[in-house]
Amino acid sequence: MTPDLPLRAAIVGAGPSGFYTADQLLKAGFEVDVYDALPTPFGLVRAGVAPDHPKIKSVIRVYTKTATHEAFRFFGGVALGTDISREELTARYHAVVYAFGTATDNRLGIPGEDRPGSYPATSFVAWYNGHPHFADHMFELHGGRAVVVGNGNVAIDVARMLVLDPSELAATDTADHAIEAFGAAGVTEVVLLGRRGPAEAAFTNPELRELGELERADVIVDPAALADIAEVEDATRRRNVEILREYAARPPAGKSHRLELRFLRSPLEILGVGEDGPVTGVRVGINRLVTDGDGRVRAQATGEEEMIECGLVLRSIGYRGERVAGIPFDERRGLIANAEGRVTADGTPCPGEYAVGWIKRGPSGVIGTNKKDAADTVARITEDAEAGRLGVPDPELADATAVSAWLHERVPGHVTWDGWELIDAHESRLGEAEGRPRVKLVSLEELQRVGRGE
């Protein structure tokens, strides 16, 4: 430890894992500065959780309480790798914790993937949630049929968003540009494709059940898809199969929209006009299930194919981390190279550098999963503190006042917690007038202006 300097930690990323880590480090006696590339906190709770799930977003209250701690500070609008460097942080903190999540998407690796009308769900979700980096993205939302690839909760979120009634969306904090575009597009049918079977889907039960309660969409499942399923050991998956059986047995109520779950289907090609014109359909391979030697159930192509005509494809096959600021990266897993949260270079720990959340373990679990994950990383940090293995900051640069001065000079437009409270009040006021939780500001300039009290 550096003499006369309290233990100080930087957390890069103000999402759930960043906030749980902040809370636990504050309780362990650290001073904590949380950085985020955006002027706003809360990561995927603000820019990922579906806008029609306000209850899930209420966890923000817990994070806001953490932020009231006197040793907590927030520096929004400061991007690691462009505004500041890894070395500048390690020179200023005993512990630097990377909590910036997995920002990009997995690729299908098939022809036509980048045609207009075929988009990664990661960007689509960020766009409808008003993430400023995606607000100007042009999504060509054609009416008629949309295909969503993937059988996880994100696939369910985007499928549901596409068939919600405009009046249901109007009561949420969905970005205004998206409410308008959804209304204009008029998607009437969504086909959700799973490459494996109903018992292998990654949905959680409440999310799958919600599909059966949609106001204006019938949920359609072919009973044949469920015919050969034997005992399912995992409780969530067993319940998923039961819910899907209920759907398969349910006669359509003649609602205006359809949402179909189709299993054992892998997209082989996104078809469209000319070589790189808009999407017109998907060529799909039909699979069977085979069990590998290690017991994993895998999709194997049967060689049979089918065509699905559609004007929109959303690829929702998982998130992937990106290499940032020279931090050691495990290319195969798409994560920061780490051992139990300690960042490692060629297997050797980098003193004072840690990872937490999705960029540590991969994009899995629900929001609460990050609390335990944060506890594991914080346990490594406190072990290292006791063993004298933390980073050694430069005392001239490291105290709280010196860090503020450095940031004022380096990133003059950054937004502090007080600034976020101004943004929050402003957005809530706009929302109140419309009977919505908030109206999100989606331009970086406007967020910074409001955050500076201008």
Ligand code: NAP
């Ligand atoms: P996910 O749960 O990992 O699901 C990814 C899906 O993509 C799986 O069905 C996977 O199938 C499929 N897939 C992967 N590669 C594929 C390929 N090449 N071709 C076809 N399909 C492919 O990921 P996610 O939906 O992005 O969600 C990320 C995490 O956030 C999850 O833990 C999720 O539960 C959580 N989340 C929770 C909520 C909520 O609680 N309401 C909402 C959204 C997200 P295989 O299984 O065959 O690999």
